[in-house]
């Protein structure tokens with residue numbers, strides 16, 4: 001292709017994506033598209049005809065007008081294409097198929113990943129074993145959805161750790177112990193579909209921007225608390241990926257220099273003070289020390305059990321949960337002092353500890369804020385299940401599809417504005 005033709009082609013793709021995004025934001029007429037995009041009426045007419053021919057958009061009735069013929073409105077055909085999202089956890093996999101509006105049309109859970117690999121002898125968490133299971137689950141969920149494979153845009157994979165999404169490589173997975181593992185390439189060849197890898201907290205953040213609490217916000221963060229602690233950022237209306245994808249390791253910020261040793265090799269990371277794992281460890285230690293409590297068995301303690309004990313008035317459970325919340329608040333105050341976001345969304349399985357954890361978190365947050373920073377910051381606690389995370393992984397593919405070629409090479413989402 002000669003240079004002039006190539007640049008004409010790129011210009012056309014950019015304009016086409018621009019139009020598609022305007023239509024995605026809600027029914028709109030060709031004249032309104034021309035006015036909002038600055039494109040000529042002829043260009044809008046040509047490109048919308050092509051989008052209709054591709055099945056991506058449709059004419060959806062007529063709009064209102066004060067004079068003349070009412071304009072024909074154009075809408076996104078949300079069932080025109082589909083994406084798959086998979087949340088990969090150490091013990092389970094959750095997969096969904098969604099349409100272009102990120103609405104789930106099929107879902108599958110593979111619960112006993114840990115058990116299955118244990119039964120086969122040693123714990124097989126080699127990339128090969130995990131890729132094989134992910135591929136199997138993806139095939140099943142595609143079958144469940146009853147869609148044409150040719151309508152699939154790709155598969156998004158959400159995984160904890162340091163993920164280089166441009167390269168499709170997991171640089172470091174604390175749960176699987178992987179270093180520099182390319183997951184996208186073997187999955188692409190196993191499935192014959194494009195595969196996008198993203199850090200799980202980042203994919204949840206993209207989901208919040210697309211269809212969650214973050215919609216319409218220019219500056220927000222998603223803090224997740226569970227086994228670990230992470231944070232995802234949307235700054236100036238754009239998802240922030242960091243250099244080579246390394247971003248948001250809030251859990252490994254040192255808060256107690258001589259504190260307990262963390263899995264990352266250092267001491268006193270926030271994760272060792274505020275995560276579910278830390279909370280459970282603190283309960284075990286207290287029971288072993290013979291502290292008075294209704295909790296007896298220290299081996300199988302869960303956050304649920306601690307919450308139940310606290311609700312019965314168990315002092316130890318109450319104070320341990322409040323303490324973990326206090327440390328979480330210390331972490332949130334750091335974010336507020338650095339970024340002053342409009343909104344903080346707290347999500348993850350750790351939210352099941354409820355107000356016991358979050359009252360002390362709010363208190364520590366307000367104590368740790370610099371001057372009046374954060375006084376306007378909204379705080380939302382969201383109980384997002386595994387399905388939301390898998391939907392987030394699907395949104396990684398959607399954001400890639402709707403992104404302008406101008407911004408290719410960046411690993412994530414574009415703001416869509418008023419989608420509902």
Ligand SMILES: [Zn+2]
Nearest residue numbers: 252262264269
């Ligand atoms: Zn650490």
